[in-house]
Amino acid sequence: MSNSELLTVEPLDLQFPFELRKQISCSLYLTNKTDNHVAFKVKTTNPKKYCVRPNTGVVLPRSTCEVLVTMQAQKEAPSDMQCKDKFLLQGVTASPGITAKDVTPEMFSKEAGYLVEETKLRVTYVAPPQPPSPVHEGSEEGSSPRASVSDNGQASEFSFQRFSADKVEPQEGTSEARALITKLTEEKQSAIQLNNKLQRELEQLRRDSKRSQSGIPLMYVLLFGLIGLILGYIMKST
Numbered sequence: 319m320s321n322s323e324l325l326t327v328e329p330l331d332l333q334f335p336f337e338l339r340k341q342i343s344c345s346l347y348l349t350n351k352t353d354n355h356v357a358f359k360v361k362t363t364n365p366k367k368y369c370v371r372p373n374t375g376v377v378l379p380r381s382t383c384e385v386l387v388t389m390q391a392q393k394e395a396p397s398d399m400q401c402k403d404k405f406l407l408q409g410v411t412a413s414p415g416i417t418a419k420d421v422t423p424e425m426f427s428k429e430a431g432y433l434v435e436e437t438k439l440r441v442t443y444v445a446p447p448q449p450p451s452p453v454h455e456g457s458e459e460g461s462s463p464r465a466s467v468s469d470n471g472q473a474s475e476f477s478f479q480r481f482s483a484d485k486v487e488p489q490e491g492t493s494e495a496r497a498l499i500t501k502l503t504e505e506k507q508s509a510i511q512l513n514n515k516l517q518r519e520l521e522q523l524r525r526d527s528k529r530s531q532s533g534i535p536l537m538y539v540l541l542f543g544l545i546g547l548i549l550g551y552i553m554k555s556t
Contacts, residue, residue: 324356324435325349325377325409332387332405336443339391346385346439348407350377357412357421360385364403375418377409396443405439509552516545 326349334342350356359374369388377383387405408426410433426434520542 322409322435322437324352324411325358325407325437326351327407327437327439330437330439332439332441333444334389334401334441335446336392336395336399337446338395339393341388341391343386343388346387346407347382348377348385348409349382350379352411353379355379355412355414355416356409357416357425358383358410359408359421359423359426360387361406361408362403363405366390367403372418374421376412376416376421399443401441401443403441405441407437407439409435409437505552509549513549516542516549 328347328349332344332346334344336342346360348358356377357375358377360370362368362370367390369390371386371388373385375383375385410425412421412425424430425432428434
């Protein structure tokens with residue numbers, strides 16, 4: 319910030335984040351510390367390289383004016399990233415009611431007797447802002463897949479496809495196991511129902527044999543014994 323009497327200039331160093339083939343802008347803020355109108359003019363040692371808007375104007379009393387300095391796109395970068403360009407800001411007290419159209423070069427002529435206040439400005443190149451580092455996906459075996467993040471903030475589709483594929487195989491195996499269990503359960507229930515039916519028929523034969531006061535023929539005993547062995551084998555296999 320300058321310590322001039324008419325205009326306070328900020329910043330005194332014009333910092334440009336240098337990038338090849340790209341226009342870069344920097345703002346100057348001129349503050350009028352007086353109760354008078356102050357006319358200003360901006361000069362540079364390299365007018366073809368810079369565009370200043372506005373390069374002349376009026377700052378109202380106790381107010382601030384913004385001046386935009388734009389560096390044209392450069393095809394080559396300086397080897398030491400040093401810039402020798404300079405700017406000169408001239409300020410002079412103007413009459414009340416003056417406008418930017420009324421500002422003339424003669425108003426800044428010291429030979430004509432005008433009291434011209436001058437502030438010198440330097441130009442420096444700074445490194446451009448670095449983009450945020452992308453989130454890399456883990457490559458170690460056994461590591462869980464993670465979604466990488468792109469520049470626009472969206473998750474990588476590839477990572478989520480991998481995650482979905484990992485989940486498909488266990489679901490298919492679970493479905494087959496459930497189907498097998500269901501089938502074995504149904505066969506077991508059928509065998510139990512058949513056994514209960516045979517038990518009821520055997521009980522009915524026993525009651526009939528008591529009524530007729532005669533024993534069960536040996537053929538029936540052997541038959542039901544064989545059926546019991548078959549059912550026992552079926553129950554063990556399930």
